[in-house]
Amino acid sequence: xxxxxxxxxxxxxxxxxxxxxxxxxxxxxxMWEQQKLVPKEVWQHMGRSGFLCPTVDKRYGGLGGxxxxxxxxxxxxxxxxxxxxxxxLHSDVVVPYIVSYGSEEIKQKYLPGCVKGDIITAVAMTExxxxxxxxxxxxxxxxxxxxxxxxGSKTFISNGINCDLVVVAARDPDIEDPYKAMSLYLVEDGxxxxxxxxxxxxxGMHSQDTAELFFVNCKIPKKNILxxxxxxxLC
Amino acid sequence: xxxxxxxxxxxxxxxxxxxxxxxxxxxxLEYDGEGVFPHEVINKAKELGFIGIHxxxxxxxxxxxxxxxVILSEALAQVxxxxxxxxxxxxxxxxxxxxxxSEEQKSEFLPKVIEGDEIICxxxxxxxxxxxxxxxxxxxxxxxxxGAFILNGELxxxxxxxxxxxxxxxxxxxxxxxxEDFCIFLVPLDMDGIEIEPKVKGLGxxxxxxxxxxxxxxxxxxxxxxxxxxxxxxxxMRFWASEMIIIAGLCLGIAKGSLDKALDYVKVREQFNKxxxxxxxxxxxxxxxxxxxxxxRLITYNAAKALSNTTRKTSWKKLSKIVSQVSxxxxxxxxxxxxxxxxxxxxxxxxxxxxxxxxxxFYRDAKCCELLGGNIHANRELIIQNAV
Numbered sequence: 001x002x003x004x005x006x007x008x009x010x011x012x013x014x015x016x017x018x019x020x021x022x023x024x025x026x027x028x029x030x031m032w033e034q035q036k037l038v039p040k041e042v043w044q045h046m047g048r049s050g051f052l053c054p055t056v057d058k059r060y061g062g063l064g065g066x067x068x069x070x071x072x073x074x075x076x077x078x079x080x081x082x083x084x085x086x087x088x089l090h091s092d093v094v095v096p097y098i099v100s101y102g103s104e105e106i107k108q109k110y111l112p113g114c115v116k117g118d119i120i121t122a123v124a125m126t127e128x129x130x131x132x133x134x135x136x137x138x139x140x141x142x143x144x145x146x147x148x149x150x151x152g153s154k155t156f157i158s159n160g161i162n163c164d165l166v167v168v169a170a171r172d173p174d175i176e177d178p179y180k181a182m183s184l185y186l187v188e189d190g191x192x193x194x195x196x197x198x199x200x201x202x203x204g205m206h207s208q209d210t211a212e213l214f215f216v217n218c219k220i221p222k223k224n225i226l227x228x229x230x231x232x233x234l235c
Numbered sequence: 236x237x238x239x240x241x242x243x244x245x246x247x248x249x250x251x252x253x254x255x256x257x258x259x260x261x262x263x264l265e266y267d268g269e270g271v272f273p274h275e276v277i278n279k280a281k282e283l284g285f286i287g288i289h290x291x292x293x294x295x296x297x298x299x300x301x302x303x304x305v306i307l308s309e310a311l312a313q314v315x316x317x318x319x320x321x322x323x324x325x326x327x328x329x330x331x332x333x334x335x336x337s338e339e340q341k342s343e344f345l346p347k348v349i350e351g352d353e354i355i356c357x358x359x360x361x362x363x364x365x366x367x368x369x370x371x372x373x374x375x376x377x378x379x380x381x382g383a384f385i386l387n388g389e390l391x392x393x394x395x396x397x398x399x400x401x402x403x404x405x406x407x408x409x410x411x412x413x414x415e416d417f418c419i420f421l422v423p424l425d426m427d428g429i430e431i432e433p434k435v436k437g438l439g440x441x442x443x444x445x446x447x448x449x450x451x452x453x454x455x456x457x458x459x460x461x462x463x464x465x466x467x468x469x470x471x472m473r474f475w476a477s478e479m480i481i482i483a484g485l486c487l488g489i490a491k492g493s494l495d496k497a498l499d500y501v502k503v504r505e506q507f508n509k510x511x512x513x514x515x516x517x518x519x520x521x522x523x524x525x526x527x528x529x530x531x532r533l534i535t536y537n538a539a540k541a542l543s544n545t546t547r548k549t550s551w552k553k554l555s556k557i558v559s560q561v562s563x564x565x566x567x568x569x570x571x572x573x574x575x576x577x578x579x580x581x582x583x584x585x586x587x588x589x590x591x592x593x594x595x596x597f598y599r600d601a602k603c604c605e606l607l608g609g610n611i612h613a614n615r616e617l618i619i620q621n622a623v
Contacts, residue, residue: 131584133506156585201264203580203588203595 032207038084047117060111084207094121101227122163124154135178141170150215160211182232186224193218254314270436287349294345300543305484312488316600321442328355356399358390383456396446428453439599479565482608486568493576493597531571538564559621562614572601
């Protein structure tokens with residue numbers, strides 16, 4: 001009996017992905033584990049082969065598939081016995097923020113790159129003093145008319161070294177209630193004031209480039225806010 | 236509760252002082268990362284008399300018992316499990332000489348190991364399958380020429396193999412028509428025909444490098460025998476028990492050491508404007524951890540005391556019972572070590588997973604304790620065999 005309603009297309013997707021992993025992923029894992037990084041080219045190769053962001057709409061270059069494709073993606077990467085190529089985090093955690101809350105302009109700007117693997121994404125919420133208690137984050141985003149200015153530091157950020165685009169949770173310092181003060185912002189790699197720290201030395205997941213991220217007077221365009229301001233705890 | 240006398244308390248105090256002074260956290264990260272055998276720290280432990288304390292004074296030991304070895308293991312591993320394991324295990328290879336060696340061998344080798352720079356490794360774990368009723372020889376007797384054995388084969392995963400000077404191993408008597416015995420050898424590792432193939436670092440016990448030791452037509456005559464060359468099952472059991480009790484002691488240290496780290500953390504870390512210690516779920520976890528540590532300690536101390544009272548003359552029946560107790564101690568303390576260090580990582584959250592917080596190493600070392608000294612299934616078999 002088939003519990004999940006996989007169709008022929010799903011099985012074919014899994015077959016192609018498993019072939020890809022067998023050829024392009026598994027033989028390289030020992031090297032990636034040692035280098036503590038998966039080369040960006042692998043992400044691009046994977047994206048161009050149609051395996052990243054399978055649920056993203058065809059308008060943005062995606063497969064427009066259902067969530068079963070995401071399940072298959074998660075399973076097959078896990079099956080390779082490594083976690084550096086954290087495609088599920090990119091495809092099914094971070095990119096959906098953009099899909100759900102990004103303006104049309106933002107979607108057109110970033111989604112095609114996310115699908116092709118030219119843009120690797122990360123999400124930055126955890127801070128040294130804010131783990132389970134997200135409301136206690138200290139990173140602030142100050143509204144300065146034409147742009148937001150971010151200050152603060154994040155830690156344990158998966159894809160932290162490779163990321164080209166980060167969804168950052170930050171507080172508006174002018175709002176007292178921590179649950180109302182928080183919003184999500186998109187920060188591009190290379191933005192002045194955005195710096196990546198060292199790769200963190202972990203118990204396992206060695207090829208996963210978990211890192212600290214720092215924001216020092218990091219100016220980002222107004223349009224890079226995701227969704228409505230202060231909506232983080234409301235949705 | 237177990238009452239320790241003043242002397243025993245002093246051992247623990249001295250061991251912890253030594254460990255806090257010598258087990259440098261930075262060095263631990265480096266040695267663990269690269270799988271380095273900490274020669275210098277071990278030599279300092281030798282200078283201070285922490286090595287081989289249960290060996291008799293005539294062989295430069297301290298004339299103490301397995302019980303003191305256990306509390307020493309616990310104290311060292313509590314401060315840093317990987318260093319502690321390396322120090323305590325550096326002498327386990329010499330145990331067969333202490334238990335089965337001739338007088339001359341004891342006088343010659345034990346001082347070299349206790350005070351000198353030499354390391355003896357053992358591969359008696361390769362004979363552990365015997366307990367499970369299997370007997371697949373790693374080393375084959377190819378032929379016997381003029382009383383000398385010609386041996387081929389491979390001993391796998393020999394701890395301290397890459398840095399040892401001598402090796403103790405045995406072959407099952409069935410290969411030489413002595414079914415009831417094991418034929419035991421003490422050989423220099425630079426001998427013709429012996430090849431040492433270092434293995435890549437494993438999950439834990441990273442300061443105890445491992446090697447496969449390959450025999451290519453190695454010729455051993457009776458001068459390489461340990462004692463007269465033959466030991467019985469009972470003697471081998473005594474050796475295994477001595478190894479298990481040390482590992483059990485190390486596990487107590489792992490459990491207690493990781494619990495210490497977790498306690499330090501939950502007392503200061505705040506989330507939701509409260510110390511972690513003030514959350515009911517934390518209190519539940521910590522109390523469970525405390526129970527596990529004490530349970531493991533009681534069963535291990537009890538078994539260590541029983542084992543300390545055995546001699547070569549102890550009857551098979553009595554020894555089986557004590558070996559069963561020691562196995563129980565090893566199984567339960569390894570389980571406590573793994574579960575408590577697991578929960579410690581959990582309480583530290585992401586920080587627990589980071590190497591620099593020195594908690595995850597306890598967990599990795601704990602897992603290896605379930606596999607070494609006979610894996611816990613072989614240990615359990617000893618318990619069952621005594622019970623039925």
